[in-house]
Amino acid sequence: xxxxxxxxxxxxxxxxxxxxxxxxxxxxxxxxxxxxxxxxxxxxxxxxxxxxxxxxxxxxxxxxxxxxx
Amino acid sequence: xxxxxxxxxxxxxxxxxxxxxxxxxxxxxxxxxxxxxxxxxxxxxxxxxxxxxxxxxxxxxxxxxxxxxxxxxxxxxxxxxxxxxxxxxxxxxxxxxxxxxxxxxxxxxxxxxxxxxxxxxxxxxxxxxxxxxxxxxxxxxxxxxxxxxxxxxxxxxxxxxxxxxxxxxxxxxxxxxxxxxxxxxxxxxxxxxxxxxxxxxxxxxxxxxxxxxxxxxxxxxxxxxxxxxxxxxxxxxxxxxxxxxxxxxxxxxxxxxxxxxxxxxxxxxxxxxxxxxxxxxxxxxxxxxxxxxxxxxxxxxxxxxxxxxxxxxxxxxxxxxxxxxxxxxxxxxxxxxxxxxxxxxxxxxxxxxxxxxxxxxxxxxxxxxxxxxxxxxxxxxxxxxxxxxxxxxxxxxxxxxxxxxxxxxxxxxxxxxxxxxxxxxxxxxxxxxxxxxxxxxxxxxxxxxxxxxxxxxxxxxx
Numbered sequence: 424x425x426x427x428x429x430x431x432x433x434x435x436x437x438x439x440x441x442x443x444x445x446x447x448x449x450x451x452x453x454x455x456x457x458x459x460x461x462x463x464x465x466x467x468x469x470x471x472x473x474x475x476x477x478x479x480x481x482x483x484x485x486x487x488x489x490x491x492x
Numbered sequence: 493x494x495x496x497x498x499x500x501x502x503x504x505x506x507x508x509x510x511x512x513x514x515x516x517x518x519x520x521x522x523x524x525x526x527x528x529x530x531x532x533x534x535x536x537x538x539x540x541x542x543x544x545x546x547x548x549x550x551x552x553x554x555x556x557x558x559x560x561x562x563x564x565x566x567x568x569x570x571x572x573x574x575x576x577x578x579x580x581x582x583x584x585x586x587x588x589x590x591x592x593x594x595x596x597x598x599x600x601x602x603x604x605x606x607x608x609x610x611x612x613x614x615x616x617x618x619x620x621x622x623x624x625x626x627x628x629x630x631x632x633x634x635x636x637x638x639x640x641x642x643x644x645x646x647x648x649x650x651x652x653x654x655x656x657x658x659x660x661x662x663x664x665x666x667x668x669x670x671x672x673x674x675x676x677x678x679x680x681x682x683x684x685x686x687x688x689x690x691x692x693x694x695x696x697x698x699x700x701x702x703x704x705x706x707x708x709x710x711x712x713x714x715x716x717x718x719x720x721x722x723x724x725x726x727x728x729x730x731x732x733x734x735x736x737x738x739x740x741x742x743x744x745x746x747x748x749x750x751x752x753x754x755x756x757x758x759x760x761x762x763x764x765x766x767x768x769x770x771x772x773x774x775x776x777x778x779x780x781x782x783x784x785x786x787x788x789x790x791x792x793x794x795x796x797x798x799x800x801x802x803x804x805x806x807x808x809x810x811x812x813x814x815x816x817x818x819x820x821x822x823x824x825x826x827x828x829x830x831x832x833x834x835x836x837x838x839x840x841x842x843x844x845x846x847x848x849x850x851x852x853x854x855x856x857x858x859x860x861x862x863x864x865x866x867x868x869x870x871x872x873x874x875x876x877x878x879x880x881x882x883x884x885x886x887x888x889x890x891x892x893x894x895x896x897x898x899x900x901x902x903x904x905x906x907x908x909x910x911x912x913x914x915x916x917x918x919x920x921x922x923x924x925x926x927x928x929x930x931x932x933x934x935x936x937x938x939x940x941x942x943x944x945x946x947x948x949x950x951x952x953x954x
Contacts, residue, residue, distance in 0.1 A: 434832060441831040443813060449828065456829035460801055464833070466794040467840040470847065477842030478849060479696065 427465075428458045495520035496652040497951055500709035503655060504562035507554060514554065514565025517655070518547035518609055521567040525611065525653045528954040532651055533628050534644040536572045536582050538612040543567065546609040553607075562712045564607030569654035571645050572613035573620055574700070575689035576600045583619045583691050584627060584644075586818040587811050597689025598721045599658060599700055606716040611654055614644030620660055620693040621804060621823045623668055623890040626874070631673045631952035632919055636871035639669030639893065641693075645703045646673040650920075651954040656704045656713055662693045663796055664867075664897025666701050667909040671866035671922025674911045674949065676939070677703045678710045681929045682904030683728040685714070686721035694803040695726075696842075697796070697901045705949065707910060707939035711735040714932065728930075735932060737940040744778035746938060749859035754786040755896055758881045760869040762915040767865045767923045770912040770942060774863065777941050782859050786899070787851035791844050793891070796898040798833075798841025805830030845902050852903045856928045861938055866909040866922035868892050900926055908935040910942060911949060 429437065434454035438445045445453055495503065495517040506512035522540050529535060550565035572582050575593035577600075582588045596604065604610070617625045617640035625643025630636035631650035638647050642659025646669030649657050659666040661679040670677025678701045685700050692698055702713035714735045721727050750771060756764055775781050805812070808827050816824055855862075869879055872889045879887050887895075900907035906929070909922045927935045 429832070437832045438828065443828065443831045445828065452825055453828045453832070456825050457832040460797060460829055460833065461837075464794050464798045464801075464837045464841065467791060467798060467837070467844050470791065470840070470844055472840070472843045472847070475843045475846050477839055478845040479842050 427461070429454050496524040496655070498655070499705045500566055500655050500712055501562065501706065503566060504564070504712070507565050508559060510554065514547045514550035514609065515544070517565060518543050518567050518611065521611055521653060521655065524651070528651050528653055531629065531634055532631060532647050532653065532954055534614055534647040534651070534653060535569065535612040536584060536615055536644070537579070539579075539610055543609050543611045550607055550609060560605070560607035561716070563603065563716055566608050567611045567655050568603060568608045569612050569614045569645055569648045569657040570600060570610060571616050571642050571657065571659050573616055573660055573691040574600055574658060576610060576613070579613065581691060582613070584616045585618045585820075587815055593689070595689065598686040598723065599717055600689065602716055614642070614648055614654075614657055617641035617643065618820045618823045619691065619808070620662060620665055621826060623664065623893040625669065629874075630871045631954050633871065635874055636919065637672065637874055637889070639672035639871060641665040642703065643669045646670050646675055646677065649673070649675045649703050649705060650952045652951040656702055656709055658700060659703050660690060660693070661699045661701060661897075661901065662697045662800060663894040663901055666699070666703060667866050667897055667907060667922070667924055668893045670703055670909045671911070672871040672920065674914070674920030674952065675703055675705055676707050676710050676911065677701070677909040678714060678932070679900055679907045680714060680718070680932060681728070681906045683724070683726040684730060684930065684932070685717045686719075686724040686727045688721050688723035692807050694800040696799055696803060699901070707908065707936055707943050708737060710908070711737055711936045711940070730930070735936055737933070737936045741941040741944045742778050743774060743938060743941055746774075746779040746861065746934070747782050747859040748774050748779045748938070749784035749855070749862040750781050751786050751862065751864055752783050754789040755864035758868055758885060758887065758892070759865050763865050763867070763869060763921050766913040766915070766921040767863070770910075770923045771863045773942055773945055774938060777945065779938070784855060784859055784862060787855060788844075788848050791848070792898050792902065793895070795841045795844045795848060795902050796894065798837050799845065799902070801826065801830040802833045802838045848899070849903045852899070852905060856905070860927065860931070860934055862926040864924055864926070865896055866924040868896060870915050870917070870919035870921060896924070905929055906932050906935055908939050910939045
């Protein structure tokens with residue numbers, strides 16, 4: 424387990440902070456799934472985004488730098 | 493040939509020529525449902541009585557010379573994420589047991605206006621959050637997965653229990669079950685078909701589109717579906733278009749990109765062989781094959797998950813707190829774990845999507861179409877959770893099914909899945925054609941031309 428991984432009690436605390444109190448029997452499974460998702464998504468930190476804006480809303484076919492507008 | 497076996501285009505021709513009445517067609521499909529549905533379980537609800545009523549009305553309109561177009565009197569199924577007024581939209585979930593839609597979704601209203609007849613609501617993987625649709629059996633082998641999340645929709649079309657259906661596609665959910673059941677599935681350009689009135693999985697990745705027996709049929713349904721609706725914030729301001737492809741099969745000048753990376757990695761040899769044969773057929777029709785490099789492949793899964801996971805969790809915020817025990821275990825755990833993703837990860841995924849869209853736009857300047865497998869393997873056994881590749885890599889079945897679909901969801905480019913044969917065990921194989929944003933006419937032209945060179949496909953025996 425890497426230092427960045429959440430333990431079951433930490434996962435419970437994070438969920439609680441997000442407004443989702445979890446029963447004790449959910450802590451281990453939620454921690455394991457959250458850690459797996461994290462391991463997949465963390466790869467994005469390798470990208471140098473520079474000034475790239477997020478594509479939160481966009482029009483397909485309009486390739487402009489202000490695509491997030 | 494029984495009416496339920498007809499393609500949409502053939503049925504429409506017969507109805508227009510008054511050789512077939514909508515009542516005969518709808519009755520034939522309902523009879524087929526009665527026989528096949530116990531084995532398939534493609535439908536949440538079959539609306540036989542209303543369908544017969546609507547068919548009689550459609551017949552009267554034909555008699556009065558008021559034909560609405562090619563969908564007039566055609567039996568359809570809608571994935572049960574799509575609102576139909578006064579009916580439940582169950583999302584195949586106990587969470588929605590008491591649901592009732594007040595009004596039609598945009599797509600249901602447009603199809604009804606075009607004369608199509610609803611025969612029922614089809615099963616989805618619960619809330620579209622999965623790739624197998626465990627309630628439903630594959631149309632070709634009941635021990636295999638239907639694929640998902642639009643499993644019921646694809647199985648119904650494959651088995652003749654609907655002439656066409658609609659599915660939704662957030663990470664392959666139209667194309668995956670279409671490929672695994674040997675039917676055509678079109679994920680249109682993001683924003684081309686409005687999603688108003690459709691239960692969301694992930695707003696920035698969701699699409700809705702047709703599942704049909706032929707490419708021409710997909711074009712006929714798309715013609716009725718496409719067009720702006722301001723109630724969907726992603727809806728594009730496009731004008732009405734007729735997507736029906738021409739009869740010609742000449743593809744001279746069409747540049748077909750053949751990926752040298754990603755799309756043929758970790759792909760079953762029989763799937764690869766069938767897709768490469770189909771690509772060679774495109775070349776025989778005049779297309780020029782161009783080897784292409786797929787960009788940013790290391791970041792595809794991360795971007796897909798970084799967008800989908802928090803958006804899905806956000807959609808379910810209230811019900812996850814109120815009735816968590818009503819969700820299936822696989823969906824509940826993903827929704828709960830999604831609460832733990834930091835906003836920074838979501839923003840990185842959004843920024844990665846910007847880069848990926850730009851890179852794909854450059855790629856699609858080099859070629860007109862990219863041809864690739866839809867899914868890396870034919871339908872898995874229902875109890876199978878992983879695939880093992882020759883190099884020893886073990887991959888979850890769902891991860892494998894999303895892998896080749898996700899780029900089109902992330903970038904919004906259209907993707908058409910076309911059947912390209914069966915493997916030695918009789919399971920269908922699909923090829924996807926990807927194009928530029930709003931490049932549907934090109935995809936439909938190429939797919940239709942390919943289909944013309946192949947023998948007519950039969951229905952699954954089911």
